[in-house]
Amino acid sequence: MIDARIDTDDDRLPSTLTQVEPAFTGVWYAGEPDVIGRRPRIGIIGSRHPRAEAATVARRIALDAARTGCTIVSGLAIGIDGIAHRAALDAGGVTIAVLAGGLRRVQPASNRDLARTIAGSRSRTGVEPGTHTAARGLVLSEYGPDLEDALPYRFRERNRIIAALSDYVVVVQARHDSGSMLTAEAALSLGVPIGVVPSAPDDPTYAGATRLIRDGADAVVDGTSLFRRLEVHGIMHPGFAAAAARGAVVDPDGHGSWIGGSEGAQPPLFDHPLASIVQVPRTVEEIAGLAGATLRDVRHMLLELEDDGMVLHADDGTWISTDVVS
Amino acid sequence: MNFAQTLACTVLGSDAVPVVVEASISTGLPCVQIIGLRATQATEARERVRCGLASLGIGVGDLRRCVVSIAPADLPKSGAALDLPIALAILAALGRVDPARIAGIASHGELGLDGSLRAADGVVAAAFAALRSGAREFVVSSGNARRAALAPTCVLAAPDLRSVVAHLTGSTRLPRADAASLQDVTSFDVDLAEVRAQRAGVDAIVTAAAGGHNVLLFGAPGCGKTMLAQRMPTILPPLDAHTALEVATIHDAAGLRERELDAHPPFRAPHHTISQQALVGGGGARPIVGEVTLAHRGVLFLDELPEYRPSALDALRQPLEDHEVRIRRAGWVARYPCRTQLVAAMNLCRCGQWGALTGDSCTCPTTSRATYLQRVSGAIIDRFDIRTRMTLSGSIADSAPTIDSATATRRVDTARSMQLERWGGRLNGEVAIVDDARLELDPRARERAARIAQRTDGGRTQRAMVRVARTIADLDERARVSEDDVVAAYDMCRSTPGGAGRD
Numbered sequence: 001m002i003d004a005r006i007d008t009d010d011d012r013l014p015s016t017l018t019q020v021e022p023a024f025t026g027v028w029y030a031g032e033p034d035v036i037g038r039r040p041r042i043g044i045i046g047s048r049h050p051r052a053e054a055a056t057v058a059r060r061i062a063l064d065a066a067r068t069g070c071t072i073v074s075g076l077a078i079g080i081d082g083i084a085h086r087a088a089l090d091a092g093g094v095t096i097a098v099l100a101g102g103l104r105r106v107q108p109a110s111n112r113d114l115a116r117t118i119a120g121s122r123s124r125t126g127v128e129p130g131t132h133t134a135a136r137g138l139v140l141s142e143y144g145p146d147l148e149d150a151l152p153y154r155f156r157e158r159n160r161i162i163a164a165l166s167d168y169v170v171v172v173q174a175r176h177d178s179g180s181m182l183t184a185e186a187a188l189s190l191g192v193p194i195g196v197v198p199s200a201p202d203d204p205t206y207a208g209a210t211r212l213i214r215d216g217a218d219a220v221v222d223g224t225s226l227f228r229r230l231e232v233h234g235i236m237h238p239g240f241a242a243a244a245a246r247g248a249v250v251d252p253d254g255h256g257s258w259i260g261g262s263e264g265a266q267p268p269l270f271d272h273p274l275a276s277i278v279q280v281p282r283t284v285e286e287i288a289g290l291a292g293a294t295l296r297d298v299r300h301m302l303l304e305l306e307d308d309g310m311v312l313h314a315d316d317g318t319w320i321s322t323d324v325v326s
Numbered sequence: 327m328n329f330a331q332t333l334a335c336t337v338l339g340s341d342a343v344p345v346v347v348e349a350s351i352s353t354g355l356p357c358v359q360i361i362g363l364r365a366t367q368a369t370e371a372r373e374r375v376r377c378g379l380a381s382l383g384i385g386v387g388d389l390r391r392c393v394v395s396i397a398p399a400d401l402p403k404s405g406a407a408l409d410l411p412i413a414l415a416i417l418a419a420l421g422r423v424d425p426a427r428i429a430g431i432a433s434h435g436e437l438g439l440d441g442s443l444r445a446a447d448g449v450v451a452a453a454f455a456a457l458r459s460g461a462r463e464f465v466v467s468s469g470n471a472r473r474a475a476l477a478p479t480c481v482l483a484a485p486d487l488r489s490v491v492a493h494l495t496g497s498t499r500l501p502r503a504d505a506a507s508l509q510d511v512t513s514f515d516v517d518l519a520e521v522r523a524q525r526a527g528v529d530a531i532v533t534a535a536a537g538g539h540n541v542l543l544f545g546a547p548g549c550g551k552t553m554l555a556q557r558m559p560t561i562l563p564p565l566d567a568h569t570a571l572e573v574a575t576i577h578d579a580a581g582l583r584e585r586e587l588d589a590h591p592p593f594r595a596p597h598h599t600i601s602q603q604a605l606v607g608g609g610g611a612r613p614i615v616g617e618v619t620l621a622h623r624g625v626l627f628l629d630e631l632p633e634y635r636p637s638a639l640d641a642l643r644q645p646l647e648d649h650e651v652r653i654r655r656a657g658w659v660a661r662y663p664c665r666t667q668l669v670a671a672m673n674l675c676r677c678g679q680w681g682a683l684t685g686d687s688c689t690c691p692t693t694s695r696a697t698y699l700q701r702v703s704g705a706i707i708d709r710f711d712i713r714t715r716m717t718l719s720g721s722i723a724d725s726a727p728t729i730d731s732a733t734a735t736r737r738v739d740t741a742r743s744m745q746l747e748r749w750g751g752r753l754n755g756e757v758a759i760v761d762d763a764r765l766e767l768d769p770r771a772r773e774r775a776a777r778i779a780q781r782t783d784g785g786r787t788q789r790a791m792v793r794v795a796r797t798i799a800d801l802d803e804r805a806r807v808s809e810d811d812v813v814a815a816y817d818m819c820r821s822t823p824g825g826a827g828r829d
Contacts, residue, residue: 283717284817285526295525296810299817316674317544317715317821 004028004129004145012036016164016190022157024142030103030119030127031135035094036165040235041071042226043162043187045180046080046172046197047205054080054173057197057221059087061170063279064223066093073098073166075158076111076139080172080180085114088137090279095137096165100158102147103129103139115139140165159183163192167235170195170220174208181208184217193233195220222280274301278311281318328352330418330425333432334396334411335455336403337448339613339660340576344432344459346397347408349415354391360412362396363403364611371406374437375413378487381441384420392416402612402657406436407446410465413437413487414494423494432461433490435470441487445469448579450571453477465490471503472585473578476571506574506586511564518557518734519727523718527554528728530714530818531669535561535734536741537797538753539790540646540668540709542631544823545716547678551671554716555627556595558669560731562625563739564589569623576622576663580615592624598633605634606641607651613660618645621666631672632701639706642668646709649756665756668709672702674823699824711755711790712818741800754793754800765796770809778816790819 007026008017012033042065046058062072062084072088074081076097088095097118101107106115106126119127120134129145141147142161143154159179163169163186171194174180184194195218199206213219218229227241277290288298302319305311311319328351335342358376360368376386394412396403410433418425434452436444449470456464457479464481466474471483482500484490493500521528527543531554534541543551565573570587577584577592596605596617603609607616618626628634645651651662674680675695680688690698707713745753748764759765767775775795779788792807795815799807 283526283715285524286717288525289523295529296814299814300810303813303816313820315820315822315824317713 003131004030006033014165016192017161019190020160020164020186021189027140027142027161028103028129028145029138029140030115030121030129031132031138032094032120033131033138035071035096035135035138038069038071038094040167040230041073041096041165043073043166043169043183043192044080044084044172045074045159045162045169045183046174047178047180048077048079048081050079050083050173051205054197054199055083058083058172060222060280061172061197061220061226062087063091065226066091066095068223068227069093071096071137073162075100075155075162076106076108076115077155078108078110082111082114085111085118085137089117097137097139098158098161098165099139099141099143100154101141102143103127103141103145105146105148106139155179156182160186163187164190166192168193168195168226168230168233170197170226171209171212171217172197173199173206174212175205176207176211178208181212184208184212193218193229193235195226195229197221274298274305274311278319278321281314281320283318287319328419328421330415330428332411332415332418332428333430333456333459333461334408335432335434335448335452335459336396336401336408337405337451337579338402338658339607339609340451340579340615340619340662342448342451342455342579343401344455344461345401345403345408347411347415348395348397349392349412349419350395351390351392351416351419356386356390358386358389358392358394358416360394360396362394362399363408367403371409371412374406374409374439375416377439378409378413378437378441379416381439381486382417382422382488382491384417384422388420389416392419400657404612405447406444407434407448407452409437410435410443410467410487410490414490417491423491427494430461431463431465432456432459433465434474435465435467435484437487443467443484443486443490445583447581447583449474450476450575450578453479453481454575465493465500466503472506473574473583473587475503475505476574476587508567508570508589509586511589514560514731516557516560517731518561519730521550521554521557522727523725524550524554524716525728526714527551527716529814530712531555531558532561532729532734532738533794533797533801533818534558534667534669534712534755536738536801537711537745537793538665538667538742538755539711539794539797540755541670541712541714542707542710542823543669543671543714543716544674546680546718547673549716549718551716552629555629555669555671557731558625558627559591559593561734561738562591563735563742565591565623572663573623576615576619580620582620590624592621593627594621594624595627595629598628598630600634600638602635602638602641605638606645607653607660607662608655609653609660610655611657613653613655613658615662616651618642618664618666619651619662622663623665624667626666626668628668628670631670632698634701636701636703639701640703643705643709667755670710672823674699702823704824707822707824708786711794713821713823714818715821715823737801740803741797744800744803745797754797757793759789759793765792766799766806767792767795767812768806768808771795771807771812774809774812778812782820787819791815794818 058080066088072095074084085095104123104126106112116122118137119139120132121128159182169187196209196212198219220226230236331348334347418428436446453474454477468483475481481503483503492498594617605616645664649665653660675690676698677690795807795811798811
């Protein structure tokens, strides 16, 4: 059982974890602990009951980031958290979920299957601690695996770990008094930069997010804007955003911190390679460019996918995955 | 008998018709009266003719009471080109030249006050009208002569009125003019190879050129819509002598004068403030041709399509379908040819930023966008076989040219000759077909087309799809249309700028 636990001062964990308040001694995990080393780690947090637009933006940012090799960190809650995790998996990337309860007692129940997919293991009401080869990421908790109740204060304490694990935190839709704001404050105290998905300033469901922007947080709307901010904050090397925009998978530090791997190493994440490209509306021209295929092939594939109900042709000449619009 | 008559021609829209100019001189107070022309035209023609005759030493006193009639009287007539026949009729009525000599000739030219002859509009159409009227000779100004000689008639070039009189009295002979020669297409300043990172757009424009399909390019500013459309002329095969003459006749009648015969297919790009009459044709007292006819056998390019007057655009519907403009006014009926290919470009909203896929920065209110798009009616959108959404994707510097103009022209030329043979002188985009054995769809293509037809409502989409598919196969010089062709064609013809999109 001891190999399912990592101490806070373990080299595999970022040093920021030793700085959080209240302090803790270590985390239990289920899945593949090596993914902690895959950087940058992007925390994506937000409302449990997001608006459709906020959900779309969260998914877009998570897809773009995960596809480029970022690790998506979140709290496995319903709403934005679950969307971010799922997008990471859909993009073939990796993701870290930090729980507020025991690993074998995953809350909320509706995200148990998501946790099981991430950890690559299942137990009756959660995931089994330990390293699993089928893992797509990592599920973490500072509490014992069999802790029964996920008490409200634990959700807030969990948030400080999300902040400490993240190189950058994106707040998608947060009320003034929300848990997401606690994560943001924890991030600020640890010196982790924050990006916010902007909205109409007077919208109360975004009041917290708006306050962060007023305090100087970045505005982030998609992968490209996120990548640019990562460059500005020195988290990624200059040129990363441009390389990511070209679809290149890069190793920015050159010393093994993982950002994707070599060309062609992008895992086949979707049932069809084009499906990942049309997570945002794109024209045939763009799709062909991104897929490196001829227009003729792309047109044929799109029509087949359309017949199968996997993509939709918008009348304005763009294509989009049915995952996104349904 | 102080009477004489001679032949002349007057421009009527894109063509010219023969008229008879009569002059009668009788005793009475000296005065010249011209009837059969509108009042201001008559006054001006009279003064020019009087001065022209004065250059020959003929004064008002010699003329006595002179009446000139241009028949048929109720036909609306145009232009100063009647000056020369009027002067000749008067000279014959005066006995300065033999009335029998001028009865069988036609002439065309504007008189200067010193008796010199100036070039006039519509000389090509007039030369053919003169031929139809049975004139033995057609006398024109030197400046018009080479163009007039495109008609297979005896065209004589005259620098001034004096030389015409000398010719008619037999003292010197006017030189017979050589026909203008067909000028080869020279190189263009622009080339299709300059268009980068726009494979779909280049595909669309080459396919449109090959099949004579109307094509609509839409998308955010800066993605290259106009750049692409402006390269359309560089990939069109040159006109042959016959069609070049057809075009020259129309252009000449509309006052676009050139010395030689131009093999470039016309490319007309009128500004969006154009009136309906100027776009489609019309006129009040007499017919005028519109841009759509000036673009006959060539391309009419409408940039920023929704900025045009909706009424002007809608008036294009029937001409685009029938390849002919029919206009009826109180005094006349006109039919102008317009085998014109329509190329149009448009943004998706007034500010233009809607649909710029990287970063939505459109600032238009939703209602304004709808209003903007509604300016182009669905019926006009339907006239475009190919409708391509363009976006700027990838790096322009990194990407290679798709195809250069010379290569594209060769492919277009070959594809066109296959079509002209198939449809008897027409292109795929000009035939009204949905199902025809001559399309030669292979079984899988037929099956795919049928499947697509099941889920599309409009017959127009189907028709556009099979026509464009045929063109794609023609571009590859394949006898049969493959399934891939149908798929590609469907993709090219199914989008619309007003599509629901992704607000």
